[in-house]
Amino acid sequence: MKALEIKNLTKKFGKLVANDDISFTLDCGEVLAILGENGAGKTTLMRGIYGMDVPDNGQIWIREKQEEITCPKDAISLGIGMVHQHFMLVNNFTVAENLVLGMKEFTGQVLNRKEIYKKINSFFQQYNFDVPADAKVKDLPVGLQQRVEIMKALFRGAQILVLDEPTAVLTPQETKELFTIIRKLQKEGKSIIFISHKLEEVKEISQRIMVLRLGKVSGIVDTKDADEAIMARMMIGRDLVAMKKKELDPDLKREKVLEVKNLTVKDGKKTVVKGIDFTVYSNEILGVAGVDGNGQLELVEAIAGLRKSEDGRILLKNRNIKGKSVKFIRKSGLAHIPEDRRVRGLITGFSLVDNSILTNHDNKPFSNGIIINRKATVEFTKNNICKYNIKTESENALASSLSGGNQQKVIIAREISSKPELLVAMKPTRGLDVGAVEYIHCCLLAERDKGKGILLLSSELEEIMTLSDRIMVMHGGEITGIVYPDEVTTEEIGLMMAGVKREKMAKLPKEGVIV
């Protein structure tokens, strides 16, 4: 039986056609993957099915009956559950409160918490989910929060479960656990829509794959027949260029670009970076791997001067930058691509011109120290737009009007053009689609080949593995290993990320001579 059938669904936002005449079916007990770049219309489609953005046109059939879904309540009562990309949980509520919220038919008007916790705990046991029902959601790690979201949908009797980019926030281990759950639900006869832009995952978990591109279905295939190269072409409309890391000259002269010695950083009263030592050399990408929240963010903030560090030394080109102002540090040759482009990378209410000269606005040629030279700034921005292929209406468009990938290009253009010695990049491809990721990787490699030192932090292990010359793994604020990527497996790195220390540290880059 078909659990869900979508016929000719269309949704427009103003002039933009987010979903253009989309039709597909989902069988009972099937995992259907929806693959597509950002902005391909995956989330809009799901919001349509869940009643959050009512489609302009088209029909939704559930269990072979046509239904009208105009609000989430309709969707819930038809057995549709959705796990959103940004979790829809109330962090200050307990797990059980999140589950029963809005279910007066279950709780009655007056809440008897003891009774509720008991019932929810026994509900969890059916799924071998052992989180106490009275735990606050905000105290749970991301992986468990996601599990709570799934439980929330199941508790409401979901037969069709939509997972919107569920693996984006998970570690490799957590992803495996999620897949186990998906398979179990599938065995119970539940149907699952799994949204992703990662090809390998989709191949592992789904029976069929639907690819969306620019709001249209560009193909539906059985997973067993799916070919990665073809899928990628369906997704981005062209072939991916295989990335090549240039071999370095064995006699290359290298210098120390960044030297961190015995650095300790605190977050409030908690020590989050515990006396670590490492060095970034010229012509090198030092990748930092680790599960989020193991001190990487604080390390970057300390280096960039955004956070006070306690003990230790930070030397940039043999010059102390610890305890100095951000301005001084940047002048000394540091460029920083921050984790959140909308919060720290850009001022979204500023135009591209203004964003492009930020941090350099008081230097020649952009200003004489007092008055900004408009002509020079516009010239510079136009140049960047052209050179980095930034898609925008004009250089005066607001940064907020750009897509994530183009916003990131604006930041990269600005940072690279400041001619840094050291480029610190924190999750530079987070939430970007394949095409943009590829472009940014090329930029980073080009900088490395030019002789810069790059400190690259990412939660995507694959990114770290392909780009880095050396990989440093952090766990609990300590370095658990520094390795060469071609001498380790992903599993070994996974172990270091979990806290297993390695004796031998790769203190120096493989090729070249240190001067």
Place this chain on the structure above:
Amino acid sequence: MSNFFTWAFILPLLQATIRMATPYTLAAIGGIYSDKAGVSSIELEGILLMGAFTGFATVYYTNSLWLAVLVAMLSGVLLVGIYAFMVVMLGCKSALIGTAIVLLASGLTNFYYRSIFGVSSEYTSIIPFKNFTVPILGHIPVIGKIFFQQNALVYISFILVFATWYFFEKTALGLECRSVGENPFAADTLGLPVVRLRMINVLITGSIAAIAGAYLSIATSSSFVENMSAEKGYAAFAIIILGRYSPIGAFLGCLLYGFADALQLNLQAIGINVPYQFMLMMPYIFTLIVMFIAGKGEKPEGHSKFFKKGLQIT
């Protein structure tokens, strides 16, 4: 100094503390309904003024105190309705609309007071709520005298503190109201009517805070004075934060304010040698100190976040 520590000084002081705390309590308890649902209660001051005036005018014309309370509540709901519409439905900034509401209430009440009662140095007065002793409770030594020999509105404020706590902590509807303040987007995905819940909560704020205003003109005094709320609404706004958005916490904060007010009055009464202007400053200095200590407090996570159907989190 010796006359500070006698029963004759302390008992009336504590009694006055409760009496003076009540307008803060009613305003803060009212405001909590908004704040819990994620809407700032910065407009309280305006509602207090409105309640004070309409309450007073109703007693003047009808001689009915309870009708006055009802009319005050109605006027509070009407006034806060404008605020709710602008802030909850249209997404305007609460600080902006809140200030406009306060100015509007101040202008309206001053204008109508003058046009109805005229400009004279003598205040028009009415017969206010009288104190009465609650059976049994009122005869408990000390406690009875402090808490249960007050006027009816004081008792209503006690009941509201408890009822509000019960509502938010123990009922399913209360949980729903809190959820739209914590994460309106999550509440929406569960099919809850976010905008409607927020609107209702803000209207409840208007009705309860208006009683606080009426209390000033028809319970603790017998006349209306221009701008008589004297920033009590803003103090209540601060007390809610100090009390960590809990009705019980806010009540304790209100007692503190009531105490400061009472102390100021009683010290003046026994003729202590400090300029009275300085005494009058005490509640305001209190507000500053309290805000300093309380800091931002643990706001509901979705506080002051605009919600509209179809709006996506970015």
